[in-house]
Amino acid sequence: MKLATYKDGTRDGQLVVVSRDLGTAHYATGIATRMQQALDDWGFIAPQLQDLCETLNHGKARHAFPFDPALCMAPLPRAYQRLSGTAYASQAETDLAVYQAASDQLLGAHDHLVCANENLGLDFSAEIAVITGDVAMGASVDDALEGIRLVMLSNDLTLRHVAPSVQSQPTAAFSPVAVTLDELGDAWDNGCVHLTVQVAWNGRKVGMCDAGTDMTYHFGQLVAYASKTRALRAGTVVSSGTVRNAGVEKAGKKEWPKGYSAIAEKRAIETILDGQAATEFMKFGDTIRIEAKGKDGQSVFGAIDQEVTPLKA
């Protein structure tokens, strides 16, 4: 099933179920009003949401309405925990690392990227993110995989000109909808999402990386790592880190044929090839669009589509 959270002026929004083709939606009122409620009591609530979703997919839901991704908050608008991994790090380069990240205000897919200052080096990062249920302390990789409830796309923001700190990682935005694993079909395989993450910056396609092929540490490993010394509670968001495909040797020269999912990646390539980075970070008015399509060509999670804007006085 596909779930989203509609803006309603509150901090948590209203839970809605969304049809497979993202065409229609239906309030989940009567089952659960907030996403966290569903996560807190998943075993009881998820089957009811699933039933409503099926009715909606069959065009038989009585109060269905056209789904508008611009009205979405993050599927989980504020989370009790967000963890950010380095799943695409080459194992030779670095061990798995998982960082605690801000989760008090996660951005909706069309929310502006509000930045105090254009010169902070605002960078996007196209990532896959999951939301877990309760995961016990010391969970195995298999237990950890069992604990994964929902999958989303994420744009994890970094201010590259700010020293690494809570100041440099302001927040992240998420796709309009979060989907259950069964909704991904074959694309979900052993903790990896085999979908191409399309990234368009100012309307220009810059990234077409496959999220599955080069994932060094899959989501089961990320979640198990994080739960080694403590339980994770329902509603923990775990992000993959920047989706990246390995470079290939071509005529003795390294090439990155799939493009990039973060400007920092592009700059790193420029530095290798040309001795210095030429591409600048995002400016006010820049747009970033992140989307993934299934085999049928349809958008799986809806698109993240954001614009960088200054902080209003």
Add this chain to the structure above:
Amino acid sequence: MKLATYKDGTRDGQLVVVSRDLGTAHYATGIATRMQQALDDWGFIAPQLQDLCETLNHGKARHAFPFDPALCMAPLPRAYQRLSGTAYASQAETDLAVYQAASDQLLGAHDHLVCANENLGLDFSAEIAVITGDVAMGASVDDALEGIRLVMLSNDLTLRHVAPSVQSQPTAAFSPVAVTLDELGDAWDNGCVHLTVQVAWNGRKVGMCDAGTDMTYHFGQLVAYASKTRALRAGTVVSSGTVRNAGVEKAGKKEWPKGYSAIAEKRAIETILDGQAATEFMKFGDTIRIEAKGKDGQSVFGAIDQEVTPLKA
């Protein structure tokens, strides 16, 4: 006023108001059932809680019951964000740093410190913590101070034998009650809490540090630092870092007359004085008690009183 959260089998518990002397309590039902609710709508809800608290303090609340700190969850049992500062770092040593910390399950004052393994180097850390309301991006230090709603004691846990990571900072425990600034009277001064934090490890008094005198960066500075590039949302917990008093020179030798608030501090002193650390970290069965008393000798926040226990299979 003084607020606490009573265990009721749910993830968020039941909000109660507590009398100044910690003798009696009263459910806040009818005003707010959960602490986060009160924080989300503080301007509207706090005055009503305040009224109930006054009635309780005057012995006139009709359904008052004896307050039992053993039944308390953390005042905010799960938070959308926890930030951990280094407020007692000597400015010469290091700049202010604020870290994102786990907040999906904050421990109650009498909850066991469940540890997977006795050899992980479990260390306590006696700290002051605040809970904020909404704080705007780019808040001044004064704005940040205005945003502070409640003050608590905290025991922030670290596994010293685990490499610094999400694995080494499992969670934190909090005093039974959280108090508003007015409740602290003169002890709250410009973002510092002028109270002695008493630490007893296995019944032996090991720390008597004053939380006010050597706070290099006060809470207004911590909160302003954290909100430099993003807004902080209501319910953000900010911890001070280990409460510490500066050492003094005595007969040419440095001494730490106020004791220590974390075992790592004691070990650092041993290393300076003797060339190596002798004190071991906590073991199963160890107890840790953290409390602060007002001028009148009464416990301000109630005591954190925990025992280290193994993970049950």
